[in-house]
Amino acid sequence: MILVLMSYHLSRKPISIVKSELHRNCSNVIQPKDINITNNVTWCDWPPFDQDNYQTLFGVLDNCFLVAYAIGMFFSGIFGERLPLRYYLSIGMLMSGLFTCLFGLGFYWNIHSLGYYAFVQVMNGLVQTTGWPAVVACVGNWFGKGKRGFIMGVWNSHTSVGNILGSLIAGVFVSTAWGLSFIVPGIIIACTGVLCFFFLVESEFPSQEVGETAPLLRDSSIVDPSINGAVSTEPDVIVEEHSEAISFLGALRIPGVVEFSLCLLFAKLVSYTFLYWLPLYISNVAHFEAKEAGDMSTLFDVGGILGGILAGLVSDYTGGRASTCCVMLVVAAPMVSVTSYIRLIIRFSIVDACMLLLCGALVNGPYALITTAVSADLGTHESLKGNARALSTVTAIIDGTGSIGAALGPLLAGVISPTGWNNVFYMLISADVLACLVREQSLSVHSHRINLFLFNANANQLI
Numbered sequence: 421m422i423l424v425l426m427s428y429h430l431s432r433k434p435i436s437i438v439k440s441e442l443h444r445n446c447s448n449v450i451q452p453k454d455i456n457i458t459n460n461v462t463w464c465d466w467p468p469f470d471q472d473n474y475q476t477l478f479g480v481l482d483n484c485f486l487v488a489y490a491i492g493m494f495f496s497g498i499f500g501e502r503l504p505l506r507y508y509l510s511i512g513m514l515m516s517g518l519f520t521c522l523f524g525l526g527f528y529w530n531i532h533s534l535g536y537y538a539f540v541q542v543m544n545g546l547v548q549t550t551g552w553p554a555v556v557a558c559v560g561n562w563f564g565k566g567k568r569g570f571i572m573g574v575w576n577s578h579t580s581v582g583n584i585l586g587s588l589i590a591g592v593f594v595s596t597a598w599g600l601s602f603i604v605p606g607i608i609i610a611c612t613g614v615l616c617f618f619f620l621v622e623s624e625f626p627s628q629e630v631g632e633t634a635p636l637l638r639d640s641s642i643v644d645p646s647i648n649g650a651v652s653t654e655p656d657v658i659v660e661e662h663s664e665a666i667s668f669l670g671a672l673r674i675p676g677v678v679e680f681s682l683c684l685l686f687a688k689l690v691s692y693t694f695l696y697w698l699p700l701y702i703s704n705v706a707h708f709e710a711k712e713a714g715d716m717s718t719l720f721d722v723g724g725i726l727g728g729i730l731a732g733l734v735s736d737y738t739g740g741r742a743s744t745c746c747v748m749l750v751v752a753a754p755m756v757s758v759t760s761y762i763r764l765i766i767r768f769s770i771v772d773a774c775m776l777l778l779c780g781a782l783v784n785g786p787y788a789l790i791t792t793a794v795s796a797d798l799g800t801h802e803s804l805k806g807n808a809r810a811l812s813t814v815t816a817i818i819d820g821t822g823s824i825g826a827a828l829g830p831l832l833a834g835v836i837s838p839t840g841w842n843n844v845f846y847m848l849i850s851a852d853v854l855a856c857l858v859r860e861q862s863l864s865v866h867s868h869r870i871n872l873f874l875f876n877a878n879a880n881q882l883i
Contacts, residue, residue: 422575424509424620426582427612428551431520431605432485433586435541436696437714438598439478440703442469444710466598467532477534479834482696484538486827488545493823496549497816498668505554506620512550513613517606519544524602552791553816558620576728576788580721580780583695587721591714671813679858680790683745684822686855687787690756690848693829694720694783701841719773723780728788730781741794745786749856752782756848786855791819825851 446464462470469477499508523540531537589608590601671677698720703713727748735744755778829851836843 422578422581423612424513424578424616425551425555426578426585427513427605427609428516428548429579429582430586430589431516431544431609432548433583433695434520434590434601434605435481435485435523436699436717437587437590437594437710438601439700440710440713441594441598442466442478443474466527468534473838475834475837477834478700479831480534481537481541482830482834483827484541485545485548486692486823486830488542489549490820490823490827492546492549493553493816493820494668495816497553497813497820505558506617508550509554509620510613510617512547512554513609513616515547516544516550517608517610517613519547520606520609521603524599524606527597527599549816552819553813571732574729574732576732576792577725579788580724580728580784583721583724584718587699587714587718591711594710594714668813668817671817674814676794677814677817680742680794681818681821682858683855684787684790684818685825686851686858687745687749687783687790687825688822689825689829689851690752690783690855691724691787691829692826693833693844693848694780696830697833697837697844701844705841716776719776720780720783723777723782724784724788726777727781727783727785728792731785731789732792735789741789745789746856748782748785749852752779752786753849753852753856755779755782756845756852783852787822791815791822794818 443465446462449464451463465474471477519540523537523544525531526536526540586605589604593600593604698717699710699713702708702716703710708716731744731748735741738744755775758775758779829848832847833844836847
């Protein structure tokens with residue numbers, strides 16, 4: 421499962437690395453003698469990104485992928501509950517490999533149409549939605565709640581590992597033939613899809629144990645300790661699974677789904693803005709070449725690995741997922757502001773590396789926790805009465821709402837960045853604060869809904 425989702429993220433990353441190659445500072449590039457140059461300012465750029473509004477065009481490409489991904493995610497969870505996951509994932513990965521390669525083939529086919537690249541991004545965004553809900557549903561069956569935060573925090577490292585590998589692979593080819601920066605990751609995800617078809621185990625492993633080692637979907641303790649911090653004294657009970665998949669509206673009524681979805685919207689806005697724009701920012705303000713900027717941006721993803729694991733450990737130990745998210749979001753806001761001071765130096769230092777690592781940990785920690793352990797908690801909530809076919813839908817709702825933020829972040833960055841990079845960081849700080857406020861505001865509401873649910877349950881037992 422780590423390999424599967426790692427390849428999904430690996431294939432998304434090249435666009436952020438290639439941006440600084442599609443539009444370059446041509447005054448610093450040696451002019452070939454065999455090329456007739458008519459414009460000394462944009463001769464080395466790749467049309468249509470040789471215009472003054474190139475940052476807006478990059479934002480359009482990002483948004484084409486992310487909006488399609490956000491819309492498709494709401495439907496993907498529904499399909500994932502009803503189709504064989506092995507076929508669903510394999511076909512999705514093969515199609516994603518195809519569209520990733522098609523973007524790179526634009527280099528060899530000498531395509532300069534924005535419409536072509538936008539169409540490829542839209543289609544790739546749609547087929548990439550096959551990954552997350554289906555894989556979380558598989559992994560969610562295999563581990564118990566007791567160590568869910570830590571296990572899924574380690575597992576979620578695939579996100580950052582995929583981003584790192586995608587950056588490094590794309591960086592190898594970006595300065596010579598940027599088309600290969602897409603084609604090689606496209607081939608990798610397609611080959612992984614073939615492996616998935618032959619080796620994926622969809623259902624949980626056989627187990628007679630209960631408690632924290634029992635499969636998640638058979639866990640029905642009275643109160644979910646990982647959401648509201650309460651500790652249940654009741655043993656886990658194996659219940660009969662429902663054969664009917666939960667409806668979209670039914671999933672929305674699960675306590676905490678709407679609240680965590682909105683929190684993820686703002687958290688993912690910040691994370692994906694860094695994902696798509698950090699290499700270009702480093703290239704512009706620190707005057708790095710495309711490959712160097714891409715390599716430096718991987719420090720943010722390394723921090724994301726540490727942040728996801730730390731968030732899982734803390735939430736397991738304290739029993740409070742929401743509180744862990746809030747604390748990390750509160751600290752992340754000023755850290756994002758400090759990171760903007762990278763622009764004051766010419767070459768990176770150990771201090772700048774530490775800043776990127778810490779910022780990555782604080783930004784991606786809450787994002788990782790919500791999309792993994794929290795989604796699994798809510799997808800196996802007591803109100804479902806053992807319905808094992810809800811996890812994929814709940815995961816899709818939460819991640820789909822978060823993907824709306826992921827689409828807004830890079831779009832806003834493309835619009836705001838021409839006015840100054842400082843304004844982009846102000847936008848990111850505001851999003852972090854809003855994520856924290858949404859989560860804090862929802863804590864009391866969520867607690868009230870849990871208590872009301874328990875009151876009704878106890879009343880029914882008395883009757």
